[in-house]
Amino acid sequence: MTTTAIPYVRPPRPAVHPAPLSRLIRVERRKMFNTRSGFWLIASIVIATALATIAVILFAPDSELTYSTYIQAIRLPIAVILPIIAILSVTSEWSQRTGLTTFTLVPRRRRIIAAKAISSVAIGVLAVLVALAIGALGNLAGAGITGTPLVWNASPLECLHFVVGSILNLMIGFMLGVLIRASIGAVVAYFLYQFLLPGILGLLASSQNWFQDLQPWIDLQYAQSRLHLFDGPLTGEQWANIAVTGAIWLLIPLTIGLRFVVRSEVK
Amino acid sequence: MIIVERLTKKYGGFTAVDDVSFVARPGRVTGFLGPNGAGKSTTMRMMVALTAPTSGSATVLGRRFADLPNPGLEVGVLLDASAQHAGRTGREILAIAQQTLGLPVARLREMTDLVSLTDAEADRRVGNYSLGMRQRLGIATALIGDPEVLILDEPANGLDPAGIRWMRDLLRGHADRGGTVLLSSHLLNEIEVIADDIVMIGNGRIVSQGAKTDLLHAAGTVVRAEDLNALDRALAAWGLEVRPSEDGALHTDADAVLVGKVALNAGIALTELRAAHGAGLEEMFLELTAGTQREGAAA
Numbered sequence: 001m002t003t004t005a006i007p008y009v010r011p012p013r014p015a016v017h018p019a020p021l022s023r024l025i026r027v028e029r030r031k032m033f034n035t036r037s038g039f040w041l042i043a044s045i046v047i048a049t050a051l052a053t054i055a056v057i058l059f060a061p062d063s064e065l066t067y068s069t070y071i072q073a074i075r076l077p078i079a080v081i082l083p084i085i086a087i088l089s090v091t092s093e094w095s096q097r098t099g100l101t102t103f104t105l106v107p108r109r110r111r112i113i114a115a116k117a118i119s120s121v122a123i124g125v126l127a128v129l130v131a132l133a134i135g136a137l138g139n140l141a142g143a144g145i146t147g148t149p150l151v152w153n154a155s156p157l158e159c160l161h162f163v164v165g166s167i168l169n170l171m172i173g174f175m176l177g178v179l180i181r182a183s184i185g186a187v188v189a190y191f192l193y194q195f196l197l198p199g200i201l202g203l204l205a206s207s208q209n210w211f212q213d214l215q216p217w218i219d220l221q222y223a224q225s226r227l228h229l230f231d232g233p234l235t236g237e238q239w240a241n242i243a244v245t246g247a248i249w250l251l252i253p254l255t256i257g258l259r260f261v262v263r264s265e266v267k
Numbered sequence: 268m269i270i271v272e273r274l275t276k277k278y279g280g281f282t283a284v285d286d287v288s289f290v291a292r293p294g295r296v297t298g299f300l301g302p303n304g305a306g307k308s309t310t311m312r313m314m315v316a317l318t319a320p321t322s323g324s325a326t327v328l329g330r331r332f333a334d335l336p337n338p339g340l341e342v343g344v345l346l347d348a349s350a351q352h353a354g355r356t357g358r359e360i361l362a363i364a365q366q367t368l369g370l371p372v373a374r375l376r377e378m379t380d381l382v383s384l385t386d387a388e389a390d391r392r393v394g395n396y397s398l399g400m401r402q403r404l405g406i407a408t409a410l411i412g413d414p415e416v417l418i419l420d421e422p423a424n425g426l427d428p429a430g431i432r433w434m435r436d437l438l439r440g441h442a443d444r445g446g447t448v449l450l451s452s453h454l455l456n457e458i459e460v461i462a463d464d465i466v467m468i469g470n471g472r473i474v475s476q477g478a479k480t481d482l483l484h485a486a487g488t489v490v491r492a493e494d495l496n497a498l499d500r501a502l503a504a505w506g507l508e509v510r511p512s513e514d515g516a517l518h519t520d521a522d523a524v525l526v527g528k529v530a531l532n533a534g535i536a537l538t539e540l541r542a543a544h545g546a547g548l549e550e551m552f553l554e555l556t557a558g559t560q561r562e563g564a565a566a
Contacts, residue, residue, distance in 0.1 A: 016335075016336050016337045016340050016341065017336060017337060017369075018336045018337055019337060019367055019368070019369060023366065023367070023369060024367070026366065027363055027366050027367050030359075030362075030363065030366065031363060034355055034356075034359045034363075035352050035354035035355045036354035036392065037354050038354075092352060096350075096351070096352040096353070097347070097349075097350035097351075098350065098351060098352050099317075099350075100317065100346050100347055100350040101344075101350070101351070101360075101363075101364065101408060103316075103317060104315045104316075104317065104332075104338065104339075104342075104344045104346075105338065105339045105364060105367045105368065106338075106367065107315075107316045107332060107333040107335075107338060108333070263319060265312070265317065265318045265319070266312070266317040266318070267308075267312060267317065267318070
């Protein structure tokens with residue numbers, strides 16, 4: 001057979017370089033907004049925090065109309081919705097099968113996961129800051145409407161704690177997305193972690209003396225709960241609790257999940 | 268150029284792809300043909316690093332796919348046009364590829380024009396697309412980086428006859444400019460029309476491969492005579508394997524030259540003598556895969 005290789009004819013172009021991480025981050029951010037579900041999920045943070053703020057003005061006793069009350073009220077929607085955004089940014093590649101395109105355009109899957117993590121955290125930080133601003137507006141409005149004194153009882157440091165705590169929750173969701181790679185499974189796992197595990201570990205701590213001392217070093221949510229107390233700066237040991245429990249519950253499973261992602265079959 | 272060497276994929280005890288080797292050459296369209304479940308898609312996923320092979324290797328343009336610096340600029344891949352987020356518009360899907368590859372935004376317009384997606388269609392969400400529109404979008408995504416090599420899994424699925432014709436011309440043109448095209452299909456006639464080389468696979472193993480012209484030649488000879496019995500005896504006397512074909516002619520693996528000489532020697536007047544590709548590739552396809560296909564022996 002005549003199989004002479006004909007050189008491929010096309011206009012010359014610059015040398016082929018791998019896509020830089022900054023570009024992948026922009027692409028992943030775009031993908032989080034440009035689906036109908038993704039857009040409304042992110043919009044729902046603003047909607048839910050606004051509703052929670054209005055509920056505080058309407059239903060909270062006048063003596064508790066302080067900034068920290070508003071922040072406590074917006075905590076739940078943030079703890080629920082932010083991690084779901086992070087979960088779906090990962091799992092949709094498998095559940096919606098977009099990974100077939102994503103991972104053929106960029107076969108280095110760790111880079112894609114890194115880009116997703118960075119854009120999830122960036123969107124998370126922005127969302128929490130917007131939520132804190134909505135809470136502040138609510139505090140101003142609440143004081144104006146009810147005639148109660150305006151109380152700003154959350155310091156910038158305590159607000160920063162709130163941001164850190166919210167991002168930790170988001171990263172737990174992200175980790176579960178990487179580990180499980182299925183939307184519903186990861187969301188269910190997150191709810192079990194967020195709402196079932198604290199009860200079990202709390203019960204264990206109250207009934208077993210040996211666990212009581214260990215709990216701050218094992219229970220991530222217990223360690224993390226001090227970030228939401230608005231009770232001044234954390235001690236070095238409390239930060240160490242967060243670091244140790246974070247390593248156990250976040251870094252180790254994330255590392256295992258990354259191995260799965262790199263090896264798993266995309267079909 | 269795509270070189271596949273001894274690719275094998277096992278899932279537990281099941282061997283989905285078994286020792287598959289072939290080469291897809293530049294300037295040619297290579298058709299990857301096989302019944303459903305034969306291992307075409309698994310082989311293609313291994314070629315583009317979506318599935319890790321159990322053993323063997325595949326290289327594209329001399330490198331493993333995962334080692335290509337920016338694969339979208341060198342290899343256009345379409346494995347499943349339906350594998351897209353239903354809530355995303357066609358234009359956004361293209362834009363994601365354009366941005367990932369670092370291409371100018373103007374490329375989006377060129378691609379929607381190339382695959383004949385109107386502005387209104389491009390702004391619709393893919394969940395509302397027909398399969399044919401998804402295929403066009405998938406082709407646009409594969410071609411957006413102006414790649415030299417194309418790897419397409421069942422690209423003609425869901426296209427109307429005009430769309431199939433368009434696709435055929437597009438791929439032909441790509442190969443004629445020196446590009447490498449590998450496309451899979453179970454649509455035999457489509458492959459027969461477009462492919463230069465054919466790789467046929469059944470139950471994970473390569474059943475046959477080569478240039479289309481050679482493969483068609485290998486299908487044997489159909490011969491007809493007034494005295495069919497005498498012809499049958501004469502051919503059998505030469506040790507040729509002869510079987511009756513369905514329409515009252517004889518079919519043999521020997522080529523037409525030999526059959527003609529045998530008939531001349533025996534003094535038998537032939538009424539027809541031709542290469543056995545009247546029924547096209549389908550006959551060969553069914554014949555070659557009869558032992559391995561799921562439906563069992565075909566009639």
